[in-house]
Amino acid sequence: LWLSTADETRSAALPISSGDKLCSAEDCIPGTGVYLRHGYIYSSLAGYVLRKNEGEELPVISVVRETETQLLPDVGAIVTCKVTSINPRFAKVHILYVGSTPLKDRFRGTIRKEDVRATEKDKVETYKSFRPGDIVLAKVISLGDVQSNYLLTTAENELGVVVAHSEAGAQMVPISWCEMQCPLTHAKEFRKVARVQPEYLQA
Structure with a gap:
């Protein structure tokens, strides 16, 4: 079996x-x-x-x-992942943690444009939500298959980007639900920022 x-x-x-x-x-x-x-x-x-x-x-x-024998991502699980690539339709990620448990194997996930946020889905622009290298909290909504990987959502307020680095290489600071700022250059960049709850912090 x-x-x-x-x-x-x-x-x-x-x-x-x-x-x-x-x-x-x-x-x-x-x-x-x-x-x-x-x-x-x-x-x-x-x-x-x-x-x-x-x-x-x-x-x-x-x-x-x-x-x-490790925990596997399941529907409804909160996962920590790293963005590997983006295009206008979705962001590709590698899932690093399920809850607070690190994964030994690499699991791939996809955050589709329509699953980025709960409101004004038609106005979502992927490159204004995520960038490659961002660390994101997301929820598993479908196990998918070998081709489509795990489907993830960041629609809830508590989900989204938790760690991002600016072009200057500094870790940016959230200044709103849709922007982060570089502490060195003060340049602002768009992100789908997570309102992180204490139980999700793995730093």
């Missing part, structure tokens, strides 16, 4: 032991916690099997110890 998420499947079977045969090398690519011998992939430690599709033709198979 396999439990599926956006791009990862985790074995729901009993834990396996070191030396157990997992599959043929024709079916999977060996990852961490496994080794290849005579055309088959074996576990090199006791734990749980993890299969992950990383854009390759074959899934990557790994074994993780029970203590390493």
